[in-house]
Amino acid sequence: MTTTELLQQSTRRLKACGISSASLDSQLLLAKVLKTSREKLLADAKESLSRAEEKSFRALLRRRLEGESVSYLCARAYFYGQEFYLEPGVLSPRPETELLVEQALVWLDQQERQNLIVTDIGTGSGCIAIALALARPQLLIYATDKSGIAISVAEKNIIQYNLGGRIKLLRGQLCSPLLEKINLLVANLPYLPAADYLKVEAEVTRESAQALYGGEDGLDLIKELIRTCPAKLAPGGAIMLEFDPRQRQNLEKYAKQRKFKPKFHQDLSGKDRVVVLTQN
Known part of the structure; x- marks a missing residue:
């Protein structure tokens, strides 16, 4: 049988099983x-x-066909034009997260000072x-994660x-491993609410629950980061987060309660997807 026929x-x-990326997956x-x-x-x-x-x-x-992700079957994932090694237990990067990188680069380019320090919280x-480091060669970046598997995978990619x-690479919960002030904290933390986690496709639930489940409203870790990170931020620093568009109201309310000013950015479909938090 030829490759074309196969x-x-x-x-x-794959199409018969409802897999929308059937052709790409086969290839x-x-x-x-x-x-x-x-x-x-x-x-x-x-x-x-x-x-x-x-x-x-x-x-x-x-x-x-049984529901395993192509990223895990191939041990490879693609993000921001680059290829990454991947293992089960580490979240496969999503295209929508590229907006987080784009907005981080915009913010960095707006800063007057050089030698900025960035931290990727929950690096997976x-x-x-890596996308930020490749785009801005002058950056020093700390990448934290509490998962040993994630740290091992990230190290291979680095x-x-x-x-x-x-x-x-620093292993630990959120900002706890950081020992110096940070100019920009970037995080794509788990934000899937309980109700959604129970309904997602089997392929998604095969990924690490730790990398997906965000508590009852999906904001447990995001709120914890907002609550605990101010001591780690340098003057004029910012936090940049990805979130579910349905969480905007609760996220905005909580950020303001913690004395942060939120600015929201929309994805290609016009939905709120990334928020930049600066201290009032």
Whole structure:
């Protein structure tokens, strides 16, 4: 069977199971089996597979049909134009989180002083910290996470991009590992409310609950960060957070109670997705 025939067949099966990214998933899985890039796979689409290669691909396809994420099956995820190593137990980066990176870069470019220090709270795979470090070579970044798995995965990605001298990994809860004042705290913390967590797809619940579940209203860790971080912020510093658009009212109210001024930014669909908090 040729790669084209196998891709067509597997895409039909994935579509039949309601998987919207069926074509892309098929290509990524086959590229993994053939140890090639997706681009080269498509360029050589008429090549035939060996029986061993076809067997390996069908085993991966079966697992995908059973609800496993392509990111975990391929041990790879893509974010802000870069490729990242990934393992189960660490959240696969989402496209909407790229807005957080974009707004962080805007904020940094508006600052007059140089040698700014940024912290990525709950770094997971390290994708946000790495995207910022690649975009702004002068930054020093601390990346914190309480998960040992996350720290291990982030370390692999930092080494992959040769950023060990500029991104320092710290294990601990939120801001607790930080020993100096920070100019910008960036965080994509778990914000899935209890009601939503019970209804999400099986593929999503296979990811770390620790990286998804945000308590009854989804704001447990976000509120904890807002409450505990002021002592870690340098004068003129800011906190930047991703959140569920439905949480804006509660988040805005809590931020103002803690003497922060919130500024909201919208995603491509026009929904509130990122908030920048500065101290009054």
